[in-house]
Amino acid sequence: MEITKFAIPEIIFGRGSINYAGQCALRHGAKKVFLVSDTGLEEAGWVQRVMDILESEGINWVYYMGVTPNPRDFQVEQGAEFYLKNGADVIMALGGGSVMDTAKGIAVIASNGGKVSDYEGANKIERPLPPMVFIPSTAGSGSDISQFCIISDTQRRVKMSIISRTLVPNISIVDPHILRTKSERLIIQSSIDALAHAIESYVSRIASPFTETQSLKAIDLIMRNLKPAIESRSLDSLEKLSIASTSASMAFSNASLGMEHAIAHSLGGMFDIEHGVIHPILLTSVMRMNLDSCIPRMAEIGKVILNRREKDDRSTALAGIEKLEEFFTSLGVAVKLRQLIDEESRGSLEQVCKVAVNDACNLTNPLDATWQDMLKACEEAW
Structure with missing residues (x-):
């Protein structure tokens, strides 16, 4: 067999596993979590649930909801500016592929600078990313596991594929309970x-x-x-x-x-x-x-x-x-x-x-x- 590699995050799976979100953030030194999510999960009550979990662990948080389907480059860049302005550390994403890809893009720019289009392609990210704890709300996109980040370049009207081992989140928390509100x-x-x-x-x-x-x-x-x-x-x-x-x-x-x-x-x-x-x-x-x-x-x-x-x-x-x-x-x-x-x-x-x-x-x-x-x-x- 040829030499191969297999990269995945730590995975915490099961009913009620969302309750470990705060502890997972603390393990990565969280003092102020940068929480990325969207209005649908707000309305379903899951955003507040995560906020309550973080507060119960004594963790401050700042919330970014600038996410749409097919996340845009400018949304990612605005998110990175918001992350740096607020002195956040651990990035936590609660959502589907759009939310998680937005969070990954924010992590890339916050730690490496420039524009998200600078990193289109494979292995262009040079500096380590902030710790990432992801909580998928759908059973499909795989961004909580993968080395991929897909962001829309609004000027060229193309979806950019950004691929790097550093884009694999530190922890994926997969709680099937969240699917019941989908x-x-x-x-x-x-x-x-x-x-x-x-x-x-x-x-x-x-x-x-x-x-x-x-x-x-x-x-x-x-x-x-x-x-x-x-x-x-x-x-x-x-x-x-x-x-x-x-x-x-x-x-x-x-x-x-x-x-x-x-x-x-x-x-x-x-x-x-x-x-x-x-x-x-x-x-x-x-x-x-x-x-x-x-x-x-x-x-x-x-x-x-x-x-x-x-x-x-x-x-x-x-x-x-x-x-x-x-x-x-x-x-x-x-x-x-x-x-x-x-x-x-x-x-x-x-x-x-x-x-x-x-x-x-x-x-x-x-x-x-x-x-x-x-x-x-x-x-x-x-």
Whole structure:
């Protein structure tokens, strides 16, 4: 086996684990926590819950809520200025991918200076970041585990991928209780994001035995538990989705992703589309595009989805992709690109793909994907 690495944060998992947030901050020397969250979690009562936990441990805090879906570069830069002005130390993020990526961007600028665009790409962060304690509110984005940070460059209208080992938070606190206050839409979007992470990381060029097992476990858990979770809000099912998200995050953080995420980043940057709605549209088209480059691996994915094998690997892979399409349709989500962007914008897809081909995620795609390949996948999904 080739030399590989596997980087993850300390993970505190389980029902009620949010109660350890203050103790985790104290372990990293917290005197004034910089708490990043959003209005949705305020309304659900979770922001106040964290504030109360911090106060019970004698920790001061300052709160930053300048977060939107597809977090913007200027929001990150304003947050870093606010962090420095208030003399904060430990950064705590409570939220989904947008909140956690905003918090990571703030940490980068606060410790390294400059603009967030200075760090686009891999391994451009030179100085250590402030300690980070993350509490994910969705089972999907994986930012609480990963080496990735995705920020929108508002001038170029592109999503920047910032990749560095230093972006792995110190601690991830995963409490399935938080999912009970999430809407059905958010549970579906985040779980399908995790499913895309698991599938793309499994067929990645740099997948390893340490990531492969996590990828397949995540696929299995999501396929078996997403519908029960949204139908009954069963805590057992929500907990399994949280496990799946954590497993998928371990996998993609170390094996990276592929063409589907590259296109999703580009679409999100150009049209300001929420990340989670793109995967049910593009994922199966990209899987077909990649199939001939990784038939045995796609067959393993098909086996997990179907819970059986067909007559050969190719048949198993194709049947798995078809089953996945049926699964997405049954969830009542958009499954065609034309449901997200209008006919007039269809001509912009070529530019979307020309940007996507340079996304860092495309480097580990099993197929040497050109922008023309990406455009073909988009047209198939139209």
